[in-house]
Amino acid sequence: MDPIISVRGFCKHFGSKIVHDNLDLDLFPGEVLSLIGGSGSGKSVLLRALIGLERADAGRIYFKGRDLTDLTETQWREVRLQIAFVFQGGALFDSMSVEENLLYPLDAHTVLSRKEKQVKVDETLELLGLEGSNELFPSDLSGGMQKRAGLARALILNPEIILYDEPTAGLDPFNTKNIQDIIVDLKKRGRGGILVTHDMPTAFATSERMALLLKGKIAVSGRVEDLKDTNKLVHSFITGEMAYGTT
């Protein structure tokens, strides 16, 4: 099976700090891949590069075989309709209600009637357990609700791939489980993606494969069952034995 997203020789640096050094990564259709690694190891930067929010210094990024590396901002906009990004804090527009946040991409990219848009908004909110919160503003929502609302906004255009940037960070166990269930449910509906996380239970519960980012490269990748107990690097990361400087 051909990968739906393929990263080859990806390099990125900020000033003198080399974040990624000749990194390779594949995401296959329908799967959720957990990308783990220490703080500051460049997981989020890589995720942002996959939708063109960061530019690679070198290397190529392919989506369904199409080379995205040198796309213009206008060309990236088309790609971003197929690859959704769920921000860590939700990144909801704080001057808009939840409903207006969800209507924003619909207004920009669809020609649906007002009634059809309303139906779609209500369906999406219901899918994420946010029914009835249409008129609330982001400041009225809890952290977990903000993340789910951000996810709802990302999903409303039916993307093929979802990139999750630490979706369970800072959440209590109940909301964490809630997000896990949503990711698994979306995967069953054919919407896989890449999950950047430090939360190992979430990675195990949602992902088929896992990749450990270390010293700017994917140090190890493979099936979650194969890695979580037997791989020394993954084990030392999970147990906290991996030295901070190695990230």
Added chain:
Amino acid sequence: MSNKGGGATRLSRLAQLHDTALGRGLEELGSVCRMIGDSVRVLFRSPPSFSAFTFEIYQLGVRSFVIVAVAALAVGLVMAIQFGFGLARFGAKLYVPKIVTISIVRELGPIFTALMMAGRVAAGITSEVGSMKVTQQLDAIRALGTDPTKKLFLPKIVACVIAAPMLTICANFIGIFGGLLISTTNLNVSAYDYFFKSFEIVTGRDVMGGIFKSVVFGFLIGVTGCYCGVNTTGGTQGVGQATTRSVVMASVLVVFSDFLLTKLLWIIENLFKAGSF
């Protein structure tokens, strides 16, 4: 081989230039030009909705009216007092309406309006855009396949370009009214004389020159506010710093460009007088 060496040397020099103040200045200038270019492209290719413009004109223009009006009134009052008592020594109080009016229409109306807008509007734009930047809302706009220029920057810049001359016209009338108040109450100049002398001296060119300046000032204020906002870094403290920077930059740009525009308008006026047009 020698070409490659030359290329490497040039690249090395460029890298060195990038680390200098000049290099950073040129980079910032390039970023500003790119923002302006993007705004012009969006304006002509896929402009935002009409309501986006009217919303921003209300927020940035209409809601600035009170502060502009107060400043303009104060300017008119103070100018009339100062010139009134100064010129009274020479028995030339009747020149007060002319001096106040011409000064306000040509210079003080546009520049005070612009400085008030630099304080209120540029700061407001930068804090809004900067907050969106540090909370990843700008990234979210891009991630949703939409364009921050179309959603945010262009409506604000256009609103500033439209609001600044409107507010300047209001400021001109209010400033002249301030001069009238002092002239009639303290200088024994009748309202009829005041208006007659005022409008005797002002020409269409004076008014249009002031309006032209205010259009440029509005553009500079809008672009500065957006530029400083989009380059905000470092969380809430960064938003504060960017807002301060924005007000300072916008004020300096307004004052400095006022000099250039005044000189330019003076040259154009002379060309008209010489019959070149």
